Structures are given as C-alpha cells and as structure tokens.
Amino acid sequence: MSDLLARDLIRDVPDFPKPGILFKDITPVLEEPEAFRQVCRLLAEDARARGADVIVGIESRGFLFGVPIALDLNLPFAMARKLGKLPYDRISEEYALEYGTNTVEMHVDALQPGQKAYIVDDLLATGGTAAAASRLVKRLGGVVVGFGCLIELSFLNGRATLPDVPIKALMEF
Numbered sequence: 794m795s796d797l798l799a800r801d802l803i804r805d806v807p808d809f810p811k812p813g814i815l816f817k818d819i820t821p822v823l824e825e826p827e828a829f830r831q832v833c834r835l836l837a838e839d840a841r842a843r844g845a846d847v848i849v850g851i852e853s854r855g856f857l858f859g860v861p862i863a864l865d866l867n868l869p870f871a872m873a874r875k876l877g878k879l880p881y882d883r884i885s886e887e888y889a890l891e892y893g894t895n896t897v898e899m900h901v902d903a904l905q906p907g908q909k910a911y912i913v914d915d916l917l918a919t920g921g922t923a924a925a926a927s928r929l930v931k932r933l934g935g936v937v938v939g940f941g942c943l944i945e946l947s948f949l950n951g952r953a954t955l956p957d958v959p960i961k962a963l964m965e966f
C-alpha cells in the first residue's frame with residue numbers, strides 16, 4: 794500500500810547485532826503516532842477478518858504492536874516471552890533466528906483450548922520465532938488463524954515455516 798506512513802520511517806542499521814546483518818529498526822515508527830496508529834489499525838483489521846479471539850504478542854517488539862491491537866479489538870492479549878521471564882507454569886519452544894538461537898515460552902493458561910490466536914510481531918525474517926510461537930499456541934490447544942507483522946524480509950523465506958498460516962506483512966524488503 795503506497796500511503797503506508799511507516800514505510801519511510803524504517804531505519805536500516807548495517808552490521809547490527811552482528812556483521813552482515815542489515816537491521817530493520819522500527820523505533821522511528823513509535824515516535825510518529827499517526828504512523829504507529831496506522832500500522833496497528835491495519836493489522837487489527839486483518840486479525841478481525843481472520844476471526845481472532847486472542848492476540849499473541851512475541852517479546853519484545855511484538856508486544857509494542859500486539860497490545861494496541863488487542864485493545865482496539867477488545868480481545869485478550871497473551872504473551873510469548875523469552876526464556877526465563879514468565880513466573881508461572883509454562884511451556885517452551887526453541888528456535889533459530891537470523892542472528893542466533895533462543896527459546897520462547899507461554900504460560901499454560903495463556904490460551905483456552907479452541908481459541909483462535911492471531912500472532913503479532915514487528916518483523917518476519919527466517920520465521921523461526923513465528924513458527925516457535927505457533928507451536929506454543931498449538932500445544933496449548935489454540936488455533937493459529939493468522940500472523941501479522943510490519944516487515945517481511947522475503948529473501949529469507951520465513952513464510953515457508955508457517956505454510957498453513959495466513960501471513961499479513963505491511964512491508965516487504
């Protein structure tokens with residue numbers, strides 16, 4: 794979409810966090826309320842169209858967009874957090890991403906069986922993070938009805954890791 798305000802706000806940072814990685818920095822979007830609101834609204838529209846009844850945000854940048862989307866749609870928000878951050882009984886999934894490996898976790902009662910989860914993050918790269926969050930949702934008995942993000946690095950083919958999930962990316966690089 795040509796009038797996407799956030800498009801010109803994404804900042805490229807070479808060699809972060811490792812040499813050879815071109816980091817897509819979304820922080821300028823957070824500083825422009827109109828652009829911030831627009832990306833949240835577009836992803837909320839997609840989540841609504843998919844029939845979501847819970848929004849799952851992936852720590853940490855996924856929280857920034859997932860929470861406003863959940864509030865906009867008046868839906869519950871469930872956290873997928875990095876290893877060791879959740880206090881209560883939890884399940885874990887390991888994954889690889891563009892610049893390392895990590896583990897993501899959810900509380901065992903974060904979702905009710907049968908709930909339709911829409912997963913939100915800022916960016917889809919290799920898809921490792923999104924696929925791990927999707928596995929967590931499924932292990933909790935939820936159904937992943939969609940994945941929404943601002944940016945897709947299409948050359949990394951992250952979509953292949955989520956073959957059955959409709960993916961909405963507002964920008965492609």
Ligand SMILES: O=P(O)(O)OC[C@H]1O[C@H](OP(=O)(O)OP(=O)(O)O)[C@H](O)[C@@H]1O
Nearest residue numbers: 852853854890891917918919920921922
């Ligand atoms: O598709 P992938 O290759 O898995 O990469 C995408 C993930 O990488 C970034 O998170 P990061 O782990 O850097 O954490 P942060 O949000 O806390 O900065 C980004 O926010 C996605 O969650």
Ligand SMILES: Nc1ncnc2[nH]cnc12
Nearest residue numbers: 815816817818891916918
């Ligand atoms: N190139 C990149 N820029 C920002 N976040 C990322 N997560 C994984 N790869 C990334």
